[in-house]
Amino acid sequence: MKVVPVALGARSYEVRIASGLLARAGDELAPLVGTRPVVIVADECVAPHLATLERSLASAGVTARAIVLPSGEGTKSWAVLERLCDALLDHGVERQDHVIALGGGVIGDLVGFATAILKRGCRFIQLPTTLLAQVDSSVGGKTGINARAGKNLIGSFHQPAVVLIDPDVLDTLPARQVRAGYAEVVKYGLIDDADFFGWCEANGAALLAGDPAARAYAIAHAVAAKARIVGEDEFETTGRRALLNLGHTFGHALEAEAGFSDRLLHGEAVAAGCGLAFDYSAAVGLCARTDAERVKAHWREGGLPDGLSASGITAPAARLVDHMRHDKKMAAGTLPFLLARGIGQAFLDKTVTLERVEQFLNDEAR
Incomplete structure (x- = not known):
């Protein structure tokens, strides 16, 4: 055990x-x-x-x-x-x-x-x-x-x-549910563990196919990563635990538009949200475009949506941004976004405007 x-x-x-x-x-x-x-x-x-x-x-x-x-x-x-x-x-x-x-x-x-x-x-x-x-x-x-x-x-x-x-x-567990859960596994590598993301690239297919060793390793590694972060910031007061929300601000907006239904599972929304977070980071010059493409390629290889169009959500950007305005992380009219300087280098950015996000989503929809 x-x-x-x-x-x-x-x-x-x-x-x-x-x-x-x-x-x-x-x-x-x-x-x-x-x-x-x-x-x-x-x-x-x-x-x-x-x-x-x-x-x-x-x-x-x-x-x-x-x-x-x-x-x-x-x-x-x-x-x-x-x-x-x-x-x-x-x-x-x-x-x-x-x-x-x-x-x-x-x-x-x-x-x-x-x-x-x-x-x-x-x-x-x-x-x-x-x-x-x-x-x-x-x-x-x-x-x-x-x-x-x-x-x-x-x-x-x-x-x-x-x-x-x-x-x-x-x-x-149905294969779709396993894939959705896998998005949360990979997230830990994207946050602060580039080596684990590399492990996912090498072993993700085996995990998704039900390989017991790959599955057991990924679960234990992810739990240990989350336990460490929660132990440092239980109530999300320092910003450390907020890193666990990578992909969730975009993802929750997509889920809300889908009516919190099986049309888009939570893990699928997280995958699409991570793709959008890396795309946005690349668009504003925070991380290399190659990193964003590497993340999105891994989602596609795992049968997960890699961004807005793949999520199947076709709502106007303004409506998605309206969903974000209800995000529980909103403070003093500002919504912090989890962005990335590269794989394994996520950070909390409190300078992002929703107007800029709406423009980005409009660009993504084209």
């Missing part, structure tokens, strides 16, 4: 990574949850994994009850949040109890937020079943739901008690 610590003082926890961990989850969690029953909140698409988890908990003497929710980004809503909180209260969840989030990033974000506000804070456990959730959203404590105005605009920081990652569950 690979154990990655997330060092946050009193809120510290472990990310445990091992093949077959889902079937052993009961033994891992029994010392943590004690004699209290747990509630499992699961995505309707993970029924086989839910059955495995329930058997494992039962064998360890842990009583579990399940709440199954619809899959898809639409589940991260006020309506489903209310429904979930009522269901948790009906199950008698107490402040010291643990709620298990079994599913992808949608379930993890929703359950994290519900437990953050229920009785002013309950405990929860992340058991992510998608590549995207395993390498990104399950670690770091960002929780929330979407609003009509944009993605993740309502939420809180609420750290899990532990994260259990079983790479084997990815064997049942």
Whole structure:
């Protein structure tokens, strides 16, 4: 088992990574949850994994009850949040109890937020079943739901008690979902680890094809990278953690235009957003055009959108910029952008104007 610590003082926890961990989850969690029953909140698409988890908990003497929710980004809503909180209260969840989030990033974000506000804070456990959730959203404590105005605009920081990652569950994940999660893997190389981006170029195809060794290495490397950054800037106050948003400002605007639907998955939007961030950086002379083309070529090789046209979003640039105005990072009328001086050299730029971004997007659409 690979154990990655997330060092946050009193809120510290472990990310445990091992093949077959889902079937052993009961033994891992029994010392943590004690004699209290747990509630499992699961995505309707993970029924086989839910059955495995329930058997494992039962064998360890842990009583579990399940709440199954619809899959898809639409589940991260006020309506489903209310429904979930009522269901948790009906199950008698107490402040010291643990709620298990079994599913992808949608379930993890929703359950994290519900437990953050229920009785002013309950405990929860992340058991992510998608590549995207395993390498990104399950670690770091960002929780929330979407609003009509944009993605993740309502939420809180609420750290899990532990994260259990079983790479084997990815064997049942649709290929499109694996590709979408891979975008978040590559992101870590683009931020500050050019060598890891090179590893992705050499091994990405094997990872996407299900190679266990490549998959395990990428997950552990990405989790360690995120744990390090979160440990340095838990609440995104210094700007260090903001680097994890590379590609997300452009990407969230594309997602909003797609109505937060399966028309454009989050990871696909991140890939397109990273392509746009590098294109913009090259256009204003911050990085070499060859770096931008190298990034975009890797997205294409992995079956991911590399920019605006490939995302399938044809909205006017002005409308995409309007989506950006609702970004949660907006401060004093200014929206910081994650740009790059090269591969592995991302930085936060607070001098970018939305007028310049709109002009850039118009140019991209031509």
